[in-house]
Amino acid sequence: MIRAGGFAFTLELRGECLNCVAAEDRWFPLAAALTSAWGADGGLLAGLLEERCGYDKEGAVGFSYAGDGPDEAPDGKVRVHFMDDRLVLERAFFEAAAVEFGLAALAWRRRASLPASADVEKRLRAVRERI
Secondary structure, eight states, rough: EEEEEEEEEEEEEEEEEEEEEEEGGGGHHHHHHHHHHTTTHHHHHHHHHHHTTTTTETTTTEETTTTSTOOOOOOTTTEEETTTTTEEHHHHHHHHHHHHHHHHHHHHHHHTTTOHHHHHHHHHHHHHHOO
């Protein structure tokens, strides 16, 4: 079990995709958004965190920062959505959860003898430093 504040999760390989699996149902939208934002190697997630921009896959899953559009979050918050579920989280909490997921996913890939980008890890650690 991996923790980031009150968010606890595990990692599971489903097909070829590494998934963030929340320990509690209330965090399902966050886990789904992080899984979707992972991309092929974590570079997409790192880029989204660096640019503070939302990610939206066909309108079903994603997150938005303040100033990102009609479904934007209030200042200092991030709105996470999965289908009809919505969470409004403190920006620092969201970013810490995203970074911990990313770093755990990279470590998992290394243990499984799969490629894990040192550049993505460096970028995620830089995001962690600014939180």
